[in-house]
Amino acid sequence: MCSGHFQRRECKTRPFRHICHLGIFDETAKALGLEDKVHIEVKPTERPISVQIIRKKIDGGELKQEDFDQVIRDIANNNLSDIEITYFVAACYTKGMTLSESHFLTNSVVDNAYKLNLKEKIICDKHCIGGIPGNRTTMVVVPIIAAAGFMIPKTSSRSISSPAGTSDTVEVLAPVYLSPEKVKDIIKKTKGIMIWESSLNPKGAADKKLIDIRHPLSIDPEGMLLASIMAKKKAVGATHVLIDIPIGKTAKVKTYWEAIKLRGKFLKLGRLLKMKTKVIITDGSQPIGNGIGPSLEARDVISVLQNNGPNDLRNKSIALAIEMLKMVNVKNPKKVVLDLIESGKAYAKFMEILYAQGGRKNPIIPLAEYHYSFEAKRNGVVKEMDNYYFSKVARIAGAPKHKTAGIYLRMHVGDHVKKGDELFSIYAETKENLEYAKKYALSQEGMLIR
Amino acid sequence: MCSGHFQRRECKTRPFRHICHLGIFDETAKALGLEDKVHIEVKPTERPISVQIIRKKIDGGELKQEDFDQVIRDIANNNLSDIEITYFVAACYTKGMTLSESHFLTNSVVDNAYKLNLKEKIICDKHCIGGIPGNRTTMVVVPIIAAAGFMIPKTSSRSISSPAGTSDTVEVLAPVYLSPEKVKDIIKKTKGIMIWESSLNPKGAADKKLIDIRHPLSIDPEGMLLASIMAKKKAVGATHVLIDIPIGKTAKVKTYWEAIKLRGKFLKLGRLLKMKTKVIITDGSQPIGNGIGPSLEARDVISVLQNNGPNDLRNKSIALAIEMLKMVNVKNPKKVVLDLIESGKAYAKFMEILYAQGGRKNPIIPLAEYHYSFEAKRNGVVKEMDNYYFSKVARIAGAPKHKTAGIYLRMHVGDHVKKGDELFSIYAETKENLEYAKKYALSQEGMLIR
Numbered sequence: 001m002c003s004g005h006f007q008r009r010e011c012k013t014r015p016f017r018h019i020c021h022l023g024i025f026d027e028t029a030k031a032l033g034l035e036d037k038v039h040i041e042v043k044p045t046e047r048p049i050s051v052q053i054i055r056k057k058i059d060g061g062e063l064k065q066e067d068f069d070q071v072i073r074d075i076a077n078n079n080l081s082d083i084e085i086t087y088f089v090a091a092c093y094t095k096g097m098t099l100s101e102s103h104f105l106t107n108s109v110v111d112n113a114y115k116l117n118l119k120e121k122i123i124c125d126k127h128c129i130g131g132i133p134g135n136r137t138t139m140v141v142v143p144i145i146a147a148a149g150f151m152i153p154k155t156s157s158r159s160i161s162s163p164a165g166t167s168d169t170v171e172v173l174a175p176v177y178l179s180p181e182k183v184k185d186i187i188k189k190t191k192g193i194m195i196w197e198s199s200l201n202p203k204g205a206a207d208k209k210l211i212d213i214r215h216p217l218s219i220d221p222e223g224m225l226l227a228s229i230m231a232k233k234k235a236v237g238a239t240h241v242l243i244d245i246p247i248g249k250t251a252k253v254k255t256y257w258e259a260i261k262l263r264g265k266f267l268k269l270g271r272l273l274k275m276k277t278k279v280i281i282t283d284g285s286q287p288i289g290n291g292i293g294p295s296l297e298a299r300d301v302i303s304v305l306q307n308n309g310p311n312d313l314r315n316k317s318i319a320l321a322i323e324m325l326k327m328v329n330v331k332n333p334k335k336v337v338l339d340l341i342e343s344g345k346a347y348a349k350f351m352e353i354l355y356a357q358g359g360r361k362n363p364i365i366p367l368a369e370y371h372y373s374f375e376a377k378r379n380g381v382v383k384e385m386d387n388y389y390f391s392k393v394a395r396i397a398g399a400p401k402h403k404t405a406g407i408y409l410r411m412h413v414g415d416h417v418k419k420g421d422e423l424f425s426i427y428a429e430t431k432e433n434l435e436y437a438k439k440y441a442l443s444q445e446g447m448l449i450r
Numbered sequence: 451m452c453s454g455h456f457q458r459r460e461c462k463t464r465p466f467r468h469i470c471h472l473g474i475f476d477e478t479a480k481a482l483g484l485e486d487k488v489h490i491e492v493k494p495t496e497r498p499i500s501v502q503i504i505r506k507k508i509d510g511g512e513l514k515q516e517d518f519d520q521v522i523r524d525i526a527n528n529n530l531s532d533i534e535i536t537y538f539v540a541a542c543y544t545k546g547m548t549l550s551e552s553h554f555l556t557n558s559v560v561d562n563a564y565k566l567n568l569k570e571k572i573i574c575d576k577h578c579i580g581g582i583p584g585n586r587t588t589m590v591v592v593p594i595i596a597a598a599g600f601m602i603p604k605t606s607s608r609s610i611s612s613p614a615g616t617s618d619t620v621e622v623l624a625p626v627y628l629s630p631e632k633v634k635d636i637i638k639k640t641k642g643i644m645i646w647e648s649s650l651n652p653k654g655a656a657d658k659k660l661i662d663i664r665h666p667l668s669i670d671p672e673g674m675l676l677a678s679i680m681a682k683k684k685a686v687g688a689t690h691v692l693i694d695i696p697i698g699k700t701a702k703v704k705t706y707w708e709a710i711k712l713r714g715k716f717l718k719l720g721r722l723l724k725m726k727t728k729v730i731i732t733d734g735s736q737p738i739g740n741g742i743g744p745s746l747e748a749r750d751v752i753s754v755l756q757n758n759g760p761n762d763l764r765n766k767s768i769a770l771a772i773e774m775l776k777m778v779n780v781k782n783p784k785k786v787v788l789d790l791i792e793s794g795k796a797y798a799k800f801m802e803i804l805y806a807q808g809g810r811k812n813p814i815i816p817l818a819e820y821h822y823s824f825e826a827k828r829n830g831v832v833k834e835m836d837n838y839y840f841s842k843v844a845r846i847a848g849a850p851k852h853k854t855a856g857i858y859l860r861m862h863v864g865d866h867v868k869k870g871d872e873l874f875s876i877y878a879e880t881k882e883n884l885e886y887a888k889k890y891a892l893s894q895e896g897m898l899i900r
Contacts, residue, residue: 055667058544083666086533090540094508216533217505 058091072108076206097223109231125238131252134289140317143350146192155197163394167196172298174359246284250387286385289313293399293406305347368404368427389446397437508541522558526656547673559681575688581702584739590767593800596642605647613844617646622748624809696734700837736835739763743849743856755797818854818877830899839896847887852879
């Protein structure tokens with residue numbers, strides 16, 4: 001069976017007799033630890049209680065802690081089918097979730113996830129709502145915070161619909177899928193780590209399944225989004241959490257007021273979960289950094305940690321690091337952060353963490369074989385840039401699966417351009433990807449020059 | 451892939467080169483008509499437009515005819531995954547459907563279904579909302595109407611959660627899964643037929659997939675229920691449609707007011723679809739007939755057609771047949787119906803239809819090997835009977851998979867009972883099933899005697 005709860009299946013020739021033969025898929029036999037020709041007892045099972053709970057939610061009822069516990073446990077244990085989980089997500093989306101419900105869901109997700117249990121007094125963590133191409137601040141902030149002496153066990157996602165998730169970009173330089181034991185060893189030694197969140201839940205956390213179900217229609221019930229983010233922080237034992245909400249016309253959060261409302265919910269949830277939480281609202285009107293796509297972004301990160309540009313990535317990362325250090329009461333945080341970057345200590349910490357994760361001492365990041373540059377057709381100023389456009393072009397070019405594929409931006413909003421100036425380049429690992437991406441890029445408008 | 455729309459999959463060793471090798475599941479190769487070692491071109495596909503339409507509906511938008519056309523076509527062509535279809539059902543359920551939307555959905559479902567195209571001026575059809583155990587009126591009404599000279603090409607469902615659908619019961623006496631050509635031949639010869647609805651859409655109609663998705667949580671958006679029923683009538687070319695809505699505390703429709711509202715919608719939809727539609731509201735407070743389960747119900751049907759009881763099944767069937775004949779302007783319909791039953795003509799027509807479908811001339815319906823009778827523990831009158839209880843006990847006893855399993859009722863609401871009187875018997879094909887059913891039956895109260 002694909003993924004449903006077990007249903008009664010009879011042996012056709014001898015229905016429900018005491019002894020009959022049962023064929024089982026290899027995967028099932030393995031999962032149940034069954035050997036060949038073994039005697040087993042098969043019993044019909046009841047429909048999971050979760051089904052009634054989901055029904056209650058879709059009919060507008062409010063769920064309690066024990067309801068969420070039941071549903072999330074059943075999801076974690078593969079007792080619910082995709083169809084049933086989809087109804088759960090649709091119910092939470094169409095009927096909304098109270099803040100209590102978000103809190104309960106967070107608790108249930110944490111209960112069913114692996115907990116790092118680091119026994120440290122202060123554990124920092126950060127999160128960005130996402131949706132902005134480039135924007136690899138995590139890879140700059142984590143080494144700064146770790147170099148400043150604070151523990152920051154950062155778990156990140158891979159790309160779902162973007163050209164790169166933080167884990168896809170870190171992976172250019174080091175493995176991101178490590179055993180929980182290994183993760184603990186590293187974090188104790190280096191204070192910082194940058195791993196794929198699935199490392200801690202190799203069998204797939206309930207939250208991961210909810211995300212998979214939300215993806216096809218990009219259905220993101222706000223309460224689930226909140227719970228998903230905060231549960232990850234709680235599971236690593238975070239005591240201080242910094243949340244970054246970028247706003248912009250083509251960002252996930254479009255307006256300041258939406259951001260303010262969302263901030264309020266994060267703060268309340270943070271209080272309920274006993275994590276000191278701070279939310280900052282940042283500019284999400286255009287991509288951050290020049291590179292879009294794993295390798296091109298990794299090059300930007302290294303450049304910033306080596307005390308160079310791109311300036312937008314540098315400035316945003318520094319601002320975030322300062323906020324984080326303020327939260328843990330570091331004096332003169334701006335000076336501390338700048339010193340760590342300028343002295344090369346942050347970069348050294350970055351390489352130390354990556355080496356501990358299994359990366360090479362002196363990584364070389366190649367450029368993609370094929371590229372094509374777009375030039376300005378007129379003089380003017382870059383007025384707007386479309387995040388969706390650059391994400392889509394970079395994806396068509398092959399990112400994140402083709403690590404070196406993506407986009408390199410030569411201009412940002414506010415820059416003066418002359419006819420013939422390079423605006424951006426597409427990088428691709430195959431001719432076909434380059435052609436696809438070029439064709440799409442030419443068919444749409446992604447940069448407004450006036 | 452399980453059932454999703456195609457997604458881009460690259461050959462790992464030589465991504466996106468002109469020539470590479472592609473392994474395909476046997477089922478896929480067969481479905482696409484591919485032979486071994488053939489050259490094929492693989493292109494990335496866009497996300498189906500339907501996904502945006504479903505998104506629109508879940509966000510509260512109203513859909514147009516072309517929206518439903520697109521979604522239903524994509525469902526029929528397997529372009530949507532279970533997750534996506536579930537969001538569609540959940541959207542229609544939580545946001546509701548206008549009558550126009552039900553009409554559009556009906557049209558789309560009909561467009562994507564096989565149409566019988568019988569070229570007859572008057573084509574009768576009937577439908578019962580269901581949920582009442584026993585209640586096999588279709589098998590009595592169809593031969594009466596056909597014997598009266600009117601065409602009635604009745605398609606029925608199998609059980610989803612009940613102890614028997616009409617098709618499960620007909621199947622005790624004759625095959626119900628026939629080719630569309632065969633169906634046409636038979637109906638032209640005998641005027642009546644009683645087949646499983648999948649006969650006309652062997653590859654699975656879009657509507658069938660919607661029903662499969664609705665089942666796990668019993669999510670029945672009213673607009674979808676209406677569309678599903680009326681589309682089947684339209685697809686067989688029905689001109690006159692009789693709808694039976696049983697009401698009762700343990701029926702699908704609980705109150706008279708619900709029934710009245712539903713009736714209004716059927717009538718409006720019937721007008722929009724240009725089918726003369728009549729809706730009657732009937733007593734659904736208890737099972738109809740004595741037998742529950744395919745074989746036991748088939749015995750009841752034959753008994754009624756042979757001019758015997760059970761009286762409740764006889765009376766309800768006669769009432770429905772009279773209403774149907776009234777609709778097609780038959781004079782003195784009561785006399786016509788009674789004559790057809792009493793003369794044995796209806797029974798002869800019944801056997802003629804079943805024989806044409808491939809049944810035996812003189813069918814023998816065996817009783818199940820194991821049975822157990824429940825006796826009254828006190829004197830009194832049967833005040834209430836619980837439809838859910840009897841459905842559940844009959845299902846646990848093995849119905850509908852075990853054809854002879856089920857329940858035989860000795861008492862109905864209103865009957866006087868004395869301590870020790872037989873109330874009902876459970877029939878099962880295996881000892882285990884009998885034990886399971888007995889255990890459940892004893893643990894609950896299904897018949898209120900006061």
